[in-house]
Amino acid sequence: MKRAVVLVSGGLDSTTTLAIARAQDFECYALSFDYGQRHKIELEAARNIADALGAQEHRVVQIDPQIFAGSALTDDIAVPKSRSEAEISQDIPVTYVTARNTVFLSCALAWAEGLGAFDIFIGVNALDYSGYPDCRPEFIRAFAEMANLGTKAGAGGARFHIHTPLAEMTKADIIRQALELGVDLSLTHSCYDPTADGRACGLCDSCQLRRKGFREAGVTDRIAYAA
Amino acid sequence: MKRAVVLVSGGLDSTTTLAIARAQDFECYALSFDYGQRHKIELEAARNIADALGAQEHRVVQIDPQIFAGSALTDDIAVPKSRSEAEISQDIPVTYVTARNTVFLSCALAWAEGLGAFDIFIGVNALDYSGYPDCRPEFIRAFAEMANLGTKAGAGGARFHIHTPLAEMTKADIIRQALELGVDLSLTHSCYDPTADGRACGLCDSCQLRRKGFREAGVTDRIAYAA
Numbered sequence: 516m517k518r519a520v521v522l523v524s525g526g527l528d529s530t531t532t533l534a535i536a537r538a539q540d541f542e543c544y545a546l547s548f549d550y551g552q553r554h555k556i557e558l559e560a561a562r563n564i565a566d567a568l569g570a571q572e573h574r575v576v577q578i579d580p581q582i583f584a585g586s587a588l589t590d591d592i593a594v595p596k597s598r599s600e601a602e603i604s605q606d607i608p609v610t611y612v613t614a615r616n617t618v619f620l621s622c623a624l625a626w627a628e629g630l631g632a633f634d635i636f637i638g639v640n641a642l643d644y645s646g647y648p649d650c651r652p653e654f655i656r657a658f659a660e661m662a663n664l665g666t667k668a669g670a671g672g673a674r675f676h677i678h679t680p681l682a683e684m685t686k687a688d689i690i691r692q693a694l695e696l697g698v699d700l701s702l703t704h705s706c707y708d709p710t711a712d713g714r715a716c717g718l719c720d721s722c723q724l725r726r727k728g729f730r731e732a733g734v735t736d737r738i739a740y741a742a
Numbered sequence: 743m744k745r746a747v748v749l750v751s752g753g754l755d756s757t758t759t760l761a762i763a764r765a766q767d768f769e770c771y772a773l774s775f776d777y778g779q780r781h782k783i784e785l786e787a788a789r790n791i792a793d794a795l796g797a798q799e800h801r802v803v804q805i806d807p808q809i810f811a812g813s814a815l816t817d818d819i820a821v822p823k824s825r826s827e828a829e830i831s832q833d834i835p836v837t838y839v840t841a842r843n844t845v846f847l848s849c850a851l852a853w854a855e856g857l858g859a860f861d862i863f864i865g866v867n868a869l870d871y872s873g874y875p876d877c878r879p880e881f882i883r884a885f886a887e888m889a890n891l892g893t894k895a896g897a898g899g900a901r902f903h904i905h906t907p908l909a910e911m912t913k914a915d916i917i918r919q920a921l922e923l924g925v926d927l928s929l930t931h932s933c934y935d936p937t938a939d940g941r942a943c944g945l946c947d948s949c950q951l952r953r954k955g956f957r958e959a960g961v962t963d964r965i966a967y968a969a
Contacts, residue, residue, distance in 0.1 A: 573904075576806040577804065578806070579804045579805070579849075581803050581853070582803055582849045582852040583852055584853075607894045607897065613856045613894070614848060614855055614892060615852070616892060617852070617888065617889070617893075618845075618851075618852055620848075621841060621847075622809045624840075624845075625809040625810055625839075625840040625845055626808070628840035629747060629810065629840045645888075648777050648891065648892055648894055648896065649893070651891065651893075657884070657888035657892070658888050660888070661884035661887070661888045662841070663886070664878065664881040665843060665844045665875055665881040666876070667838050667875055668873065670834065692819035
């Protein structure tokens with residue numbers, strides 16, 4: 516059975532990605548990050564999801580928050596709320612975390628090489644997304660190229676593949692795909708700024724993209740919202 | 743004054759690299775990593791060096807050792823000793839740490855972007871080195887390309903430069919360059935497997951490359967060796 520490292524944040528996209536990797540018969544090593552994010556509740560979601568979807572192992576890796584600074588996801592900066600679709604899709608928002616996917620994929624690569632895994636799955640998406648540069652296909656391609664040059668396995672001729680099965684899907688597509696694969700989406704957590712009792716705020720960009728996706732898919736979202 | 747992030751391990755190469763960055767008038771942000779290496783004494787050396795060379799700030803970032811596995815630098819695997827020059831230059835040794843420079847540079851990139859710094863210095867060297875794939879110029883080029891695609895700054899048109907001033911130097915060249923810049927090389931630490939009281943073993947690949955460099959440069963190495 517081929518091994519894959521799958522980045523699992525606890526959200527809709529990475530959960531669907533894990534389900535897809537499992538459906539492709541990969542033995543999955545789920546990887547989550549504790550990087551000082553204010554929505555740390557997603558790590559609990561990630562653990563439940565890794566269990567429910569039959570990951571071989573789940574690791575939560577600590578990322579030293581010293582390297583990230585100035586993001587609304589990690590610092591005392593307000594998470595934008597109730598923005599219009601046009602606003603969400605326009606600029607790179609303050610929830611951008613510097614080089615986050617580069618750091619996450621680098622850690623995934625280090626673990627993968629140690630495991631003898633050459634497949635890494637990440638749930639990036641360039642349609643219904645927040646405009647983060649490190650979700651774009653050209654970034655993913657450049658990362659794979661670098662990975663093949665910067666590892667012992669790559670220098671020895673192995674090829675790392677960075678799978679982005681959601682790249683071309685809308686949020687509604689992702690939801691439909693997850694349901695087809697039997698995923699319980701009530702386990703997932705998307706909100707950037709959850710309430711103390713763990714409900715989604717309903718108003719941040721991530722909540723809005725999620726709700727729009729469920730609406731368009733014609734499916735009821737069973738997680739609890741504060742607004 | 744332009745800012746640069748400089749990877750400083752406490753060794754000969756990264757110290758010389760910091761001295762070069764300072765000589766090029768960069769305001770230097772020194773970055774070291776605690777990744778569970780057995781030669782943790784190098785972190786103390788790094789702090790002294792950052793001070794002595796006038797770094798603006800020095801951060802020691804924790805890397806979760808869960809992501810690295812199976813290296814003689816982190817695990818209970820013997821560090822090779824007394825290998826011949828031919829053996830040292832032949833294969834990628836067991837001291838290889840999976841994707842280490844990818845992880846280190848990714849963290850440097852995240853910090854740099856937060857600082858508004860577009861210059862990152864790393865003391866990799868492809869002549870008198872241990873054969874690590876992530877020291878090669880083609881890897882460094884690929885990393886820079888990826889960095890420009892995967893960051894908000896890069897997406898906005900900024901260009902990150904990964905400086906490798908030692909790339910074409912022999913160890914003897916590096917030592918001469920350091921002395922020309924007035925660096926006190928007795929502050930540096932190179933050994934992979936130091937004694938409990940902090941002396942260099944004298945026999946690991948890194949000690950041997952260092953000693954050969956001092957010999958060829960005709961300079962006395964003032965650090966303490968156990969053998």
